Amino acid sequence: MPEIKITPLGAGQDVGRSCILLSMGGKNIMLDCGMHMGFNDERRFPDFTYIAPDGPLTSYIDCVIISHFHLDHCGALPYFTEMVGYTGPIYMTHPTKAIAPILLEDMRKVAVERKGESNFFTSQNIKDCMKKVVAVTLHQSVMVDGHLEIKAYYAGHVLGAAMFWIRVGSQSVVYTGDYNMTPDRHLGAAWIDKCRPDLLISESTYATTIRDSKRCRERDFLKKIHECVDRGGKVLIPVFALGRAQELCILLETYWERMNLKVPVYFAVGLTEKANNYYKMFITWTNQKIRKTFVQRNMFDFKHIKPFDKAYIDNPGAMVVFATPGMLHAGLSLQIFKKWAPNENNMVIMPGFCVVGTVGHKVLNGAKKIEFENRQTVEVKMSVQYMSFSAHADAKGIMQLIQYCQPKNVMLVHGEAAKMEFLKEKIKKEFDLECYMPANGETCVVSTSMTIPLDVSLKLLKTEAQKHNSLPPDPKRPRVMHGVLVMKDSSMCLMDVDDACKEAGINRHLVRFTSTLRMEDPGPASKTAEKLLHLIKTRLKDWHVQLTEGSISVESVLVKVEGSEEEQKNVYVSWDNQDEELGSYILGLLKTMGH
């Protein structure tokens, strides 16, 4: 039995440092190469020594596929290529290729310049790494080598996120990366065709969640901002530079347009500006509305959203500011927060999750006074709101994707073990599919059904098809093809008998079997033959049975009655080797008819 082996180096029953090794049909593929944001030691990168204790990995890995630009999916890539030393091909979509280096560079800066780490990859490493990347477009089928084929599907989630379909020989796997089944303000929903892979490797961040309609959340968000702005308050929205920030910008921008508001909206520049440029460029990856509006103008050319300047913090009057980072732990957003927090007219909206220990987390938990490292305290009088805008598929979405692509097996990664357990049971119950959830480092073997590809000569196929199509289709009727299996070198093919003979230079020999039966039936031989004919005709209704010169013929089977008017008669039944089944059936029939 052929097998598919999967070993998660990261993201197995875990979120972060996604890195999954896949080997099937003699090919080894690495899916994503992410880092863990929670660790600062060597644990942040996947354990590449698993692949080979030391030495170059290029010979062990045929290709690396990156699903999207989030660091937990691509963060370890420069380390892997430049420091561990992988030189093979890397595949990702165009937007990912464009945006990933920005994020990597940003992370590197934080790690090296702020935290003063050494032994981290350098800017040059990132550049070199990106040179090895091959960019793919959606639905473009790429042959990595003669046997390995990959194809990208739209996944929503973030700009450029893709699901990958990977095929080696007759085995195929779909790796989803992160995806989103409900469209948002700037991206569409994930889509895949019925590709029926042997294995679907799906993320399961929200394995136990079914979400409410997005509209309510958006409406709440907008209403809160509008109310705050109307009473002259300032709104602070701490965001991370990419992904949600753009969605919220679009949301706010369209709302401002609709309501004809004049209050200024600012976006702290820096990383984001660069990224916005890429969003402008990759319009084809966005949703229907943005693509349609593009005819008139690019939605990411914000009319109402202007770059922020630090001097604006103390400006009087209402304003809305997007500032990085998203958890209020440092930087501009924290600076603004300190200034604005004591005024109850102001508001802060946290659009995402906050890690324990950050100011964001404290604020969300209702802290009224926040102390900073230099003994400075800030009273929080502003209103604090939490809105979750996250772009992972929920349980329903995951089930929907499984329904769409109809895999034979499912594997869950990128989620918490307990939650996965629930979803696993559900998948087993509702789809009757085998479901796996390996932990990190645990190898999981999925056996697939054996199929042997066979070349069939065109002529043979055509004659069969002609014969088949001349009758109304009926799924019960078997489709039989008659030919010779020829094994040449390493390939096999099915050929027409005559052609095969010709090619092999052999004369065709026919083998006939003849069997004699004795039966007692008074009367002339022709009479007996007629009786037999009647019998055969009643049994073999759909066949063409005919009587010629005292012998009954069905296809190549001949039944001949000999003997005079005596009691004993010899009945010869003879048939070709290829009609063996029919012949033995008739023989059996004749044998048993007396009983």
Added chain:
Amino acid sequence: MIGGLLPVGGNSESSAQAMMRHVGDYTRSEEARVRSAAFRTMLTVHERGSKLDSSVYSEVCLALKDDYEVVREVALKLVWVLGQTYPENMITVAESEEEIRLVDDAFGKVCLMINDLSMRVRTLAAQFLGTMSLVSPKFLQQTLDKKLMSNMRKKCSAHERAWESVTSGEWASGKKWADDAPRELVDAESVSLMSSGSCGAFVHGLEDEYQEVRNASVDSLCSLSLNNLQFAQLSLDFLVDMFNDEIEDVRLKAIDSLTKISKYTVLREDQLETILGALKDFSIDVREGLHKMLSACRLSSKGCLQMCVECLLDNLKKYPMDRRSTWRCLQKIGQAHPELTLPLVPELLAIHPFFDTPEPDVEDPAYICILILVFNAAQHCPTMLHLFEEHTLKHYSYLRDTMPNLVPALKLDGSRRSAELVSVETGTAQFFDSLLAHIEAAPNPRIQEELLEAAQRDLTRLATIDSAVAGAAQFSALYIGSQLLMVKLLSNRLWANPSTLATQQGNIIRNSITQLLQHCLKLQHLFVGLKEEDLAAVKQFKLKALALQLVYIVRASNSSALALCEHFLEQIEDTQRYLIEQGLQPEAFTASVFKEMGQLEDTKPGPVARSLLPLLQVSSPAPPPRPNIAVRMSTAVITEPTGEVDAALKFTAGLVIGVLLDAELCNVRNTATLRVKVKYPDQQTQLIVPKCSDLRPMLLSDSEGNSVTSDTSDTNFRLLTTVLVSHQVWTEACTIDISLALDLTDVESGLGLGTGLTNRKGTVAGVSKAVGDPCVIDLCKPVKVFVSPKPVKRGI
């Protein structure tokens, strides 16, 4: 394959059955196109009247899971058709032994398809959902149901939370981080992630990526709600949510849908808040849609009403151009909620129990809003009248005069002006009748003429007094006026005299004839609801005018009359045909013309004119047709620009400036002839064809009670367009006239050619026309717009 369509119909039942079985076989073909064609054949056969067997249902359902979009699409249609044809058949559900109705099962299947891969199938499914009205409520309500959970705990949706906070009385508690915290633990076994049936179909449909699907879902939701009150109440939340859609069409559709179902539902405070939020929308369509919706809906509490009024006033402040629509909206709200308005009256009108408050400005649109609301509520709630102060009553009489259609008649006790208008209404029709009877009974032509003159005056006055007979009165007045003009012309013997060609009188005659022709066109095109007799009278009169023109051209001018003559003969034939078809008797003049023309062999202008001359000389004015109350005159009212702006619109000479035009058109039959007429101070006139999309049909919302019949919806329009104005440099700002007109040049091409008075250059937009073109009929008085084209600044 499609050949399978042919042998259907009256065939014997058995052969049709066999044929269907044969086609059925092909639905299992390996080729997707063949499969879809087979299903399509079934559909076509079904559409042609031969009913499909319900036994194919299970097979079709299997095809819903086909790999190919084309097959799924057709199969979906078939499922729907079967569901509609055999709603009551019972079928067993696959796993369990339970039996359910076929329509319910089909509904479930269609619901499943709303999760399909292909956008087209999803759209189709969403559309079909709306048409399956026979489905049982149990299944229907499931479509809006989506269980939420968060980390294996049950969670309330925002809607439920809103509902809870309303019922528990703690509104606006402010949301905390963990406000939507999940509550009880869900039993892992009981959760079904795959929706088995209709569960949450609409939730998915409304959240779809493509606007086509969302649109179809909204439509379906609306049409299902109309059939099922309970469902309407449930779907309200979802429709309100759609107000926040990113695409305007979808928002508009949601608003329209809500308008339709709002009769059946009562809006809660929290829902209203969301709806009113959308009032701040920049798009005028959305706002007007909302106004319409608000005027149709029912509010649950006094708080709602107050909120609603406040928001409308805010909206008015922000968008002053919404004035009229806001007024209408408040009128309806007032009518519908008198008892809710009552407690708000003191607050709204700022009445203080002890002190006299300053009198508000009656021209202030916001104040008018409130007055309209209050007066309309007071109509149904007499106690309110006692609350009004002196100045309010004064304002009432003012508004009653200026806006009779927005302010109802109130029964003010002891007031000077009770319902005097009502008494008039009964009399006008009779007065009208008797007037015309007098004319007919007139003993001699001289008296008749005098009577006609008097009648014309009276009728014109009558038209301004009573709206019910205005159309008919105007029609008759115009008819009489034209008759008089004709008589005057005929009595002046100069018209047939060649010597008058270049003289002063000749000009007068020429102008009179043009005017006469224009009157004819007005009679013919400006009125709707004309009866056959009226039309016959108009046609015959037009014939007469044409005859006069022909004779004049032949006798008294030197221009060619060939085309005109042909046109005249055509008109004769047309009129004759019309009269015969309608079985009407021609008038004396017409009859003699028919007779004369029948005898005439030569159709050259000369002989025709010669034979017409004596006929014209002896003809007498025909009596006006019997008054027909149903007649309405086409009118237009320009509401924007108002013509009261002092500041000139400045633009660079030679370039264009857009002037916003907002007008209401009533009783306009043929909108293709509608033109915006722009007249510049140099007497240059441009006719601009407005865009079709700028004309919006007005719904019956503004109907004044029952006087407007249902057919007005297709003759009443609102024109909202931008008029492009351009001119060369002027030394100072001047006014241009903008008005609306009907351009009949195309319709009456023969006439336009024949008069020889127009100089036609073409009929496309923006072509200047001679001032006196009889083919251009004004619909309203021009509005003055102050513009000033500036010379191009150089050297910037």
